[in-house]
Amino acid sequence: MRRRIAALGCWLAALALPALGATEIVVATVNNEHMIEMQRLTPHFERANPDVRVRWVTLEEATLRQRVSTDMARGSSRYDVLTIGMYETQIWARRGWLRPIDPPPDYDLADLLPAIRAGLTLDGRLYAAPFYGESSMLYYRRDLAERAGIVFPERPSWRQVREAAERLHDPANGVYGICLRGKPGWGENLALVMTMANAFGGQWADLNWRPQLES
Structure with missing residues (x-):
């Protein structure tokens, strides 16, 4: 039962x-x-x-x-x-x-x-009382951004984040443009991937379960 x-x-x-x-x-x-x-x-x-x-x-x-x-x-x-x-x-x-x-x-x-x-x-x-809450957010090194002449708006787009990461990327000097969680799993990285897909107007599937992520 x-x-x-x-x-x-x-x-x-x-x-x-x-x-x-x-x-x-x-x-x-x-x-x-x-x-x-x-x-x-x-x-x-x-x-x-x-x-x-x-x-x-x-x-x-x-x-x-x-x-x-x-x-x-x-x-x-x-x-x-x-x-x-x-x-x-x-x-x-x-x-x-x-x-x-x-x-x-x-x-x-x-x-x-x-x-x-x-x-x-x-x-x-x-139906549930939260013990804690989680979200996704952007942290950045202000000193590196200022040195590169990068100014982040209050709500940057993912395109702006990518452009900033490309400008900051300097592996020869130990600086990498961005760090994202890469461990596979729903809560580990797929929640972030979904957020990014939604921001670009994407979706996993339509109402008939036809896959919509094509690129």
Whole structure:
């Protein structure tokens, strides 16, 4: 029987079964610094909840996404609590895999960044509460840019970024024009590639699933 899971902090949670008088919660999460830091709080949680024990499973993002998606599609999960991203939240909510969250009165929904809140909401109901948010942004060396006579506008286009990178590129002196994340995977580099494609008016596929990226 398919079970629906409540989302807690870009997280999914279901009650664990009691084992030897105590409840063990198996938490599957991505192995980034935010989640590693959270694991350090486990002793505080267990002291406040002496009948609960927490066991962590930390995985690379691509591995976590693959395992969790497979488990959910099969209607079962080896984990009691797991982290998901904004990408999955609305898709899983539509499939009935998530229960909507009814935050307590002291949880300030208006304090969430509007774009994040919208991405975690379906039909006016919040289906996940974010533990942290991510975005893409441009950092640059101001001293190198000034030396090359480059002035970035407030919202530079990717063409302007490329032109600046070409002017700054000087490998002979240990200067490389740009550094982009190259590790393969959805959260590792494809999210950035999609942002770039969208900026040029591209899309992966049309409504009939015909591929649209041709160059």
